[in-house]
Amino acid sequence: MENNDILSVDLLNETNYFGEKFPCKNISRIDDKRTNLENFQLEQTTVWSFPERGIWATHKGDFRGNWAPQIPRNLILRYSKEGETILDPMVGSGTTLIECQLLNRNAFGYDINPEHVKLTKQRLDFEGSNAQILVEVGDARKLNMIKDESIDLLLTHPPYADIIEYSKGTIEGDLSNVGNIEKFCDEIEVIAKEFYRVLKPGKFCAILIGSTRKKGMFIPIPHMVLDRFLKAGFKLKEEIVKEQHNCSSTPYWKSQSKKFNFLLIMHENLFVFKKEK
Numbered sequence: 001m002e003n004n005d006i007l008s009v010d011l012l013n014e015t016n017y018f019g020e021k022f023p024c025k026n027i028s029r030i031d032d033k034r035t036n037l038e039n040f041q042l043e044q045t046t047v048w049s050f051p052e053r054g055i056w057a058t059h060k061g062d063f064r065g066n067w068a069p070q071i072p073r074n075l076i077l078r079y080s081k082e083g084e085t086i087l088d089p090m091v092g093s094g095t096t097l098i099e100c101q102l103l104n105r106n107a108f109g110y111d112i113n114p115e116h117v118k119l120t121k122q123r124l125d126f127e128g129s130n131a132q133i134l135v136e137v138g139d140a141r142k143l144n145m146i147k148d149e150s151i152d153l154l155l156t157h158p159p160y161a162d163i164i165e166y167s168k169g170t171i172e173g174d175l176s177n178v179g180n181i182e183k184f185c186d187e188i189e190v191i192a193k194e195f196y197r198v199l200k201p202g203k204f205c206a207i208l209i210g211s212t213r214k215k216g217m218f219i220p221i222p223h224m225v226l227d228r229f230l231k232a233g234f235k236l237k238e239e240i241v242k243e244q245h246n247c248s249s250t251p252y253w254k255s256q257s258k259k260f261n262f263l264l265i266m267h268e269n270l271f272v273f274k275k276e277k
Contacts, residue, residue: 110138
């Protein structure tokens with residue numbers, strides 16, 4: 001095992017970190033009725049599956065397309081230490097930052113959509129640790145507020161091109177409005193270069209992204225994005241296949257798949273990149 005691959009082996013035992021009580025403005029206590037956190041286990045393979053979404057603290061599944069909290073929790077515990085600084089520059093509803101606050105990691109969160117920033121701040125309204133969390137409107141392509149090589153872990157869940165349009169064309173620069181896949185990947189390359197700039201050498205960057213279909217043909221967005229991150233200078237540490245569950249559109253696409261003879265896409269790709277020293 002390389003020293004920098006898993007930064008704290010002791011954290012592998014941190015599975016019930018907040019399984020009991022902790023002071024919280026929005027939640028009186030965390031117990032078996034509110035949470036499935038006591039069942040959390042650190043993933044050990046390259047296939048991740050979470051049929052039951054985590055609902056501890058202020059996590060909710062009502063923000064379309066947000067990732068299950070088990071994903072950032074796994075990444076944070078495996079690739080960072082308490083007190084270090086994490087960045088999520090496409091913060092959405094704040095899932096990553098909620099986990100940072102629970103796990104005592106300082107964090108910066110940005111999103112190009114002001115409504116997402118507002119929602120994230122609402123969901124961070126609880127006392128989980130002494131972590132310092134900053135959330136502001138910002139563009140992942142222009143992280144001018146972040147110094148070079150100052151971030152210990154970077155993780156994010158960007159739009160999958162225009163599969164879900166979060167601003168319906170009302171916000172300039174919103175990646176979820178970019179339907180041309182090649183143009184989308186060009187923008188991702190700009191983001192990858194910014195990620196490489198702000199990340200400390202020897203540290204890790206993780207991104208979850210999924211594929212789509214256009215005119216019946218499979219479009220491997222993740223591997224197109226992978227090429228852009230490698231071009232930016234990152235090395236690929238892990239490729240994880242994450243199974244999809246409980247998608248609201250699944251019944252519709254099942255009927256379409258039978259009608260037009262194609263397979264449902266029921267997985268996403270989670271890439272973990274390393275910036276070598």
